[in-house]
Amino acid sequence: MGSSSSALNFGAGPAKLPREVLEEVQNELLSYNKSGMSIMEMSHRSPEYSKINTDAQAAIRELLNVPDNYMVLFMQGGGVGGFAAVAMNLINRTGTADYIVTGTWSASAAKEAAKYGKVNIVFPKPEKLGDIPETSTWNLNPDASYLYYCDNETVDGIEFPNMPYNPHDVPIVTDMSSSIMTKKVDVSKFGVIFGGAQKNIGPAGVVFVIIREDLLGKPMDICPSILNFTHIYKANSVHNTPATLSVYIMEKVLQWIKKNGGVEGMEKQSLEKSVFLYKAIENSNGFYSSPIDKKMRSRINVPFRVGGPNGDESLEAKFLEEAEKLRMYQLKGHRTVGGMRASLYNAVTLKEVKLLVEFMEEFQNYTLSKSNQTI
Amino acid sequence: MGSSSSALNFGAGPAKLPREVLEEVQNELLSYNKSGMSIMEMSHRSPEYSKINTDAQAAIRELLNVPDNYMVLFMQGGGVGGFAAVAMNLINRTGTADYIVTGTWSASAAKEAAKYGKVNIVFPKPEKLGDIPETSTWNLNPDASYLYYCDNETVDGIEFPNMPYNPHDVPIVTDMSSSIMTKKVDVSKFGVIFGGAQKNIGPAGVVFVIIREDLLGKPMDICPSILNFTHIYKANSVHNTPATLSVYIMEKVLQWIKKNGGVEGMEKQSLEKSVFLYKAIENSNGFYSSPIDKKMRSRINVPFRVGGPNGDESLEAKFLEEAEKLRMYQLKGHRTVGGMRASLYNAVTLKEVKLLVEFMEEFQNYTLSKSNQTI
Numbered sequence: 001m002g003s004s005s006s007a008l009n010f011g012a013g014p015a016k017l018p019r020e021v022l023e024e025v026q027n028e029l030l031s032y033n034k035s036g037m038s039i040m041e042m043s044h045r046s047p048e049y050s051k052i053n054t055d056a057q058a059a060i061r062e063l064l065n066v067p068d069n070y071m072v073l074f075m076q077g078g079g080v081g082g083f084a085a086v087a088m089n090l091i092n093r094t095g096t097a098d099y100i101v102t103g104t105w106s107a108s109a110a111k112e113a114a115k116y117g118k119v120n121i122v123f124p125k126p127e128k129l130g131d132i133p134e135t136s137t138w139n140l141n142p143d144a145s146y147l148y149y150c151d152n153e154t155v156d157g158i159e160f161p162n163m164p165y166n167p168h169d170v171p172i173v174t175d176m177s178s179s180i181m182t183k184k185v186d187v188s189k190f191g192v193i194f195g196g197a198q199k200n201i202g203p204a205g206v207v208f209v210i211i212r213e214d215l216l217g218k219p220m221d222i223c224p225s226i227l228n229f230t231h232i233y234k235a236n237s238v239h240n241t242p243a244t245l246s247v248y249i250m251e252k253v254l255q256w257i258k259k260n261g262g263v264e265g266m267e268k269q270s271l272e273k274s275v276f277l278y279k280a281i282e283n284s285n286g287f288y289s290s291p292i293d294k295k296m297r298s299r300i301n302v303p304f305r306v307g308g309p310n311g312d313e314s315l316e317a318k319f320l321e322e323a324e325k326l327r328m329y330q331l332k333g334h335r336t337v338g339g340m341r342a343s344l345y346n347a348v349t350l351k352e353v354k355l356l357v358e359f360m361e362e363f364q365n366y367t368l369s370k371s372n373q374t375i
Numbered sequence: 376m377g378s379s380s381s382a383l384n385f386g387a388g389p390a391k392l393p394r395e396v397l398e399e400v401q402n403e404l405l406s407y408n409k410s411g412m413s414i415m416e417m418s419h420r421s422p423e424y425s426k427i428n429t430d431a432q433a434a435i436r437e438l439l440n441v442p443d444n445y446m447v448l449f450m451q452g453g454g455v456g457g458f459a460a461v462a463m464n465l466i467n468r469t470g471t472a473d474y475i476v477t478g479t480w481s482a483s484a485a486k487e488a489a490k491y492g493k494v495n496i497v498f499p500k501p502e503k504l505g506d507i508p509e510t511s512t513w514n515l516n517p518d519a520s521y522l523y524y525c526d527n528e529t530v531d532g533i534e535f536p537n538m539p540y541n542p543h544d545v546p547i548v549t550d551m552s553s554s555i556m557t558k559k560v561d562v563s564k565f566g567v568i569f570g571g572a573q574k575n576i577g578p579a580g581v582v583f584v585i586i587r588e589d590l591l592g593k594p595m596d597i598c599p600s601i602l603n604f605t606h607i608y609k610a611n612s613v614h615n616t617p618a619t620l621s622v623y624i625m626e627k628v629l630q631w632i633k634k635n636g637g638v639e640g641m642e643k644q645s646l647e648k649s650v651f652l653y654k655a656i657e658n659s660n661g662f663y664s665s666p667i668d669k670k671m672r673s674r675i676n677v678p679f680r681v682g683g684p685n686g687d688e689s690l691e692a693k694f695l696e697e698a699e700k701l702r703m704y705q706l707k708g709h710r711t712v713g714g715m716r717a718s719l720y721n722a723v724t725l726k727e728v729k730l731l732v733e734f735m736e737e738f739q740n741y742t743l744s745k746s747n748q749t750i
Contacts, residue, residue, distance in 0.1 A: 007410060007411030011417065012418065017415065022405055023405070026401055029404065030381075036382030038397055040389055041390060041391050076580070115598075204415070204419070204619050204620065205451070222490050222491065224463075225455050226455050243578075243621055245621065246620065327411055
């Protein structure tokens with residue numbers, strides 16, 4: 001079960017980071033590049049930090065094969081900051097935007113955007129999570145400034161299976177907080193890809209933004225400087241002091257991804273891990289169950305109930321308790337959803353998922369044998 | 376000159392942090408509280424992070440003796456994020472605000488606020504930096520939502536000597552990014568005290584906000600959630616993922632301040648350090664000079680020129696080069712001001728300032744003896 005000191009971390013974010021990266025951070029913490037200063041004690045305009053900023057941008061470009069007419073920006077404020085920024089930078093083009101709402105975070109993004117323009121919800125909330133209606137029923141506005149969707153709903157465990165239907169060819173904006181660097185992406189098909197780093201590529205404190213050049217230059221007058229993509233681009237993401245420590249660690253995670261097969265390697269591993277876990281859920285005779293329609297199940301965040309499709313809350317509490325005895329942590333589902341959730345971000349290994357499944361099988365066997373005894 | 380591995384860091388921010396704090400962070404980096412996980416791998420809703428969030432708020436309350444009717448909030452976005460937030464949360468009360476502009480950061484705050492309401496500049500830019508005009512000439516608006524000033528101008532080295540003249544008793548808002556916890560403050564006299572943590576109380580990534588309760592509840596409709604003080608207060612500063620690592624380190628710095636004499640201890644040390652350095656400048660027969668009027672000189676950021684009142688740029692380059700040989704870093708003045716700047720934040724010791732002054736005297740003697748030889 002890994003080294004004795006290390007835990008199995010299935011948290012949804014802030015989440016597990018590669019141990020090698022953390023060890024490097026630890027080694028350099030008191031003296032970065034033999035300077036006698038920690039990186040967090042250095043100016044964001046120092047040569048040291050400037051190199052980190054440049055290297056992190058370059059690593060994202062390389063890993064995602066970002067075309068030249070796209071800019072890579074870093075800002076603060078988390079995904080929710082990104083929700084406001086997207087609207088304040090883009091909605092001005094026509095005053096309206098289309099939002100595909102598939103779960104918690106896209107709903108939150110639509111609500112935030114409605115402060116800044118007309119938000120058109122593309123289809124009504126499906127009765128069953130992840131049950132996307134036929135595209136022929138979608139209400140798409142040809143004049144939308146952009147079409148927004150959340151690539152992977154971290155809370156609900158819903159992953160959009162491909163690009164959304166976009167007959168009017170408006171710029172597509174997507175929140176990839178929890179799926180970035182877990183699969184290949186054709187950046188050229190997007191207007192904006194953004195997200196918080198704290199799931200697959202770093203600690204909390206940084207938002208990455210990949211934006212097509214022609215979408216810059218049209219922010220609303222009321223856009224705060226810290227959320228103004230044009231301003232941030234012109235200042236090369238150091239217009240004011242960034243969370244330098246977070247960017248520094250993110251840069252190391254990006255290098256770790258490069259060393260470990262790049263996005264292709266991460267995608268392969270992501271599929272293996274999620275297939276293994278969903279198979280175990282399917283094979284449990286209903287003891288474990290996924291609330292999400294098969295077509296839309298996330299490779300990244302796997303919510304499941306214990307003890308039946310609606311969950312047995314006392315059994316779920318016991319599940320968490322037993323898991324923690326085995327140092328398997330942060331398996332509790334989001335407070336708005338309940339049940340369990342295993343997040344399988346890039347730093348989580350297939351071996352760790354196998355250990356989780358092993359525990360799930362043992363827990364099921366033990367529970368069923370005990371209930372047989374009781375009967 | 377301290378331990379051989381450690382540098383003398385006079386940077387303006389991100390800046391020197393207490394070595395003991397960095398060592399603690401290093402020790403805990405791979406396993407926080409024996410969990411086998413780094414604090415940066417834990418949810419912002421975990422019991423561990425919740426305690427850090429609560430403890431950091433409590434430490435600020437204790438250190439500054441914050442009255443019960445004031446709230447302590449944390450957000451992201453740096454001081455510049457704070458500029459927008461202040462206006463979007465407060466200017467709505469009457470639509471207008473008074474700004475005292477004494478340097479770079481208050482000018483930037485006024486510019487940001489003008490996006491959200493009418494900004495009244497209280498007096499025109501003085502010809503000499505730090506030369507504040509008579510209060511009888513101040514143009515104060517009795518209907519201002521608030522009166523804004525920057526307590527310490529980090530770039531220019533100007534510290535406001537006391538509370539600003541406020542005959543209409545409007546709420547006073549102040550940016551204390553570079554002066555927080557360097558002196559006692561009567562919080563009850565303020566509407567809002569805010570600032571970035573990355574100078575005196577932590578690494579970059581956190582903005583602290585101390586706000587009087589009755590000023591909450593009136594944000595503009597267009598205020599992004601991440602800058603909405605009311606929203607942040609209701610969610611106890613974890614409405615979305617904060618830069619958890621930065622808050623965690625800030626909490627440790629706050630405990631370090633408590634252990635080291637509290638704000639009183641920091642104030643005493645701050646006075647000793649700055650008096651020592653300014654005396655050396657005054658006693659240099661004009662070889663070193665401060666551009667700031669004596670009444671307004673900052674205890675925290677000390678800009679000075681080398682080789683005359685307008686500086687001798689080649690001598691200043693040489694000064695920086697020689698300083699770096701002695702491992703004295705980040706002494707270069709802000710790019711918009713030029714010259715030198717020594718920042719004397721809480722983690723900088725009197726001993727380190729004495730070493731700087733020793734070097735300054737040696738550099739002066741060497742330069743003058745060399746110039747005599749040349750003649």
